[in-house]
Amino acid sequence: xxxxxxxxxxxxxxxxxxxxIETVYASSDAQLVGALDISGSPFIGVDAGxxxxxNTGIKITxxxxxxxxxxxxxxxxxRPEGTLAHTKFAAxxxxxxxxxxxxxxxxxxxxxxxxxxxxxxxxxxxxSVGVNATLKLLELxxxxxxxxxxxxxxxxxxxxxxxxxxxxxxxxxxxxAKAQGKxxxxxxVLSREGHTGERKEGTIGFATIRGGDIVGxxxxxxAGDGERIEITHKSASRMSYAQGAIRAARFLSQxxxxxxxxxxxxxxxxx
Numbered sequence: 263x264x265x266x267x268x269x270x271x272x273x274x275x276x277x278x279x280x281x282x283i284e285t286v287y288a289s290s291d292a293q294l295v296g297a298l299d300i301s302g303s304p305f306i307g308v309d310a311g312x313x314x315x316x317n318t319g320i321k322i323t324x325x326x327x328x329x330x331x332x333x334x335x336x337x338x339x340x341r342p343e344g345t346l347a348h349t350k351f352a353a354x355x356x357x358x359x360x361x362x363x364x365x366x367x368x369x370x371x372x373x374x375x376x377x378x379x380x381x382x383x384x385x386x387x388x389x390s391v392g393v394n395a396t397l398k399l400l401e402l403x404x405x406x407x408x409x410x411x412x413x414x415x416x417x418x419x420x421x422x423x424x425x426x427x428x429x430x431x432x433x434x435x436x437x438x439a440k441a442q443g444k445x446x447x448x449x450x451v452l453s454r455e456g457h458t459g460e461r462k463e464g465t466i467g468f469a470t471i472r473g474g475d476i477v478g479x480x481x482x483x484x485a486g487d488g489e490r491i492e493i494t495h496k497s498a499s500r501m502s503y504a505q506g507a508i509r510a511a512r513f514l515s516q517x518x519x520x521x522x523x524x525x526x527x528x529x530x531x532x533x
Contacts, residue, residue, distance in 0.1 A: 270296030364429030387429030389506030
């Protein structure tokens with residue numbers, strides 16, 4: 263029996279989709295078997311490898327049944343409404359999901375969790391190994407710096423990103439809040455404007471930057487009196503996200519059902 267990971271890519275014509283196709287194509291244990299895009303895309307019918315100068319024999323399509331007929335895994339870095347549709351189809355057909363889509367609300371995330379009773383899912387707002395190592399460092403720092411330090415999270419992304427704050431920034435806030443025994447929804451200050459008054463103790467502030475082609479920068483500041491600690495992660499390309507997604511697919515090869523994140527994939531929950 264072959265151990266090859268038979269992978270389909272959703273959002274195949276997008277920036278992340280193209281990087282995922284390139285990464286799958288270059289992986290010795292993975293095979294590209296399908297490429298999905300939205301209806302009406304000008305890339306429908308184009309070879310999925312065109313952007314990297316390769317003839318894969320896989321045509322981009324908007325037909326789920328065609329794109330996913332040979333797939334054991336679907337990697338999805340698209341938008342919430344698309345991800346939910348893909349997940350419904352995948353769960354019904356036993357196709358495992360690796361989801362990096364951001365901007366999903368609580369109800370949409372619960373839908374993903376419900377689907378994991380049928381098929382294994384890895385869901386993470388950021389699949390970079392470095393980002394997930396950073397999240398672990400933030401958990402430790404948050405526990406040590408629980409008293410006397412204000413937490414601020416600054417994130418910067420390219421001008422085409424449609425959600426803010428980023429899913430990664432929100433995840434950082436959630437990790438810090440949990441480590442400090444706080445309710446994230448109650449302590450998060452997602453934006454500030456006008457006469458805000460003094461900073462409320464125990465809150466976690468966010469600042470968002472959008473411009474140019476910034477792939478993704480995140481800095482968490484623990485600001486105390488007389489000193490501050492900053493933990494920063496910067497992405498120079500989307501390659502790290504794509505490599506993390508392939509790593510997640512390898513992890514799912516050992517699971518039929520269940521809802522996982524990158525800390526499960528990387529074994530960080532045991533540290």
